[in-house]
Amino acid sequence: MNITVENIKCGGCASTISKKLSSVFATQNIQINIEKGEISIDLPAEKKSELTKVLLNLGYPEADSVHGLNSAKAKAKSFVSCAIGKIDQ
Numbered sequence: 001m002n003i004t005v006e007n008i009k010c011g012g013c014a015s016t017i018s019k020k021l022s023s024v025f026a027t028q029n030i031q032i033n034i035e036k037g038e039i040s041i042d043l044p045a046e047k048k049s050e051l052t053k054v055l056l057n058l059g060y061p062e063a064d065s066v067h068g069l070n071s072a073k074a075k076a077k078s079f080v081s082c083a084i085g086k087i088d089q
Contacts, residue, residue: 001043003051005060006071007078008037012086017060019088024054037063 008014014032021030021041029042043051052062059077066074 001045001048001051002038002040003048003055004036004038004063005055006037006063006066007060007075008032008034009078009082010034010086012082012084013060013078014085015088016058016081016085017055019085020054020058021051025051 008017011034014034017032017039018030021039022028025041025043025047027042031040032038033040039055041051052065055061056066056074057077058081059074059079060081061071061074
């Protein structure tokens with residue numbers, strides 16, 4: 001499954017996303033294109049809503065899915081997730 005998300009800025013973001021998705025979905029088959037904000041993960045289509053919820057909770061909402069205050073909240077969460085990812089690298 002492929003999904004495009006907002007707020008991926010660096011390897012710290014990608015690290016946090018990979019670790020969380022690996023633990024929640026028990027898969028190591030995750031690829032992240034930082035420049036395009038694309039995540040490719042080996043999941044069936046019926047898991048998409050669960051995937052988008054996990055990503056939103058980390059601060060990486062699906063592209064064009066949040067606006068206004070919710071977008072600002074997602075950006076703030078992504079900064080924290082990014083910092084944690086940089087520390088854990």
